[in-house]
Amino acid sequence: MQNLKMINQTFLLGLFILSLNSCTESIKKTSKFIYEIEESSVQLKILNGNDYLTYNTPIRVDFEWKNIEPETVSIYGAGIKLLRIKNEVTQTEINIERHHLISDTLDIKLSFELNGQKTSTYFNIPVKN
Incomplete structure (x- = not known):
């Protein structure tokens, strides 16, 4: 017993x-690609489950906005294709060709309005073979 x-x-x-x-x-x-300021934030989510991109492979990447109007946003970076904006999510597809980058890092610049002022931030995404 x-x-x-x-x-x-x-x-x-x-x-x-x-x-x-x-x-x-x-x-x-949890995504390591997040920018927060006061009650506002943007989070980059790589939807294949990795925290990196792969060369010559189209990968869905979403930008989730909290207290930021997606219509005020500009996204800059190599190989980024805007798919659609739905609710507070900007859906993109990123396809990086090897010759587009100097290093194995994709630099993505985000510009947006926050409380009527232009704000910007960067995400540096690793890219692997």
Whole structure:
């Protein structure tokens, strides 16, 4: 009887550890490409699940805006194709050819209006083969 109780406790401890591990995994998947100022922000999300782009591969990338009007936004960078603006998300596709970059980093410049003033920021996205 005591062995069964010990087995149950070990099993529950194992489940607890697995649950904690899955929580930390979901935290790791949060995008590192975010710009925040006061209550406004823009987050770049690479929709293939990676935190980098791949040369010669079209990849969907969304820009999610919080308290920023997407209509005031300009996005600058090599290989970026605007697909559509829906609600507070600008959907793009990025396809980088190797000869377009000097280094293996795509520099994306964002310009937008925030409280009536022009604001800008940069995202530097790694690009791999």
